[in-house]
Amino acid sequence: MPFTETLLADIQNTSVPEWIAVSCGVLYVILAAYRKIACWFFGLISSGIYVYLCFKSNLLIETGLQIFYIFMSVYGWISWHKKQAM
16 A cells, blocks of 8 residues: 555544644644643643543553643643743
């Protein structure tokens, strides 16, 4: 099967939660580059969805990593919020 057909088949087989997680992850990176505090919200949403997807797929180490990312998103949000309040 040619690369383009494989790519299109994989895109069609991607679930809605996966699309949302990827979109939120991309938004996180863009907003972080512009130093916007909202980036942490999108990082949190993306990691939260990935926790569900990885746990459902029995990828336990990846699930743990995503849980760590959730904690870091909360920490980052609080840290940036404190800096803005100063």
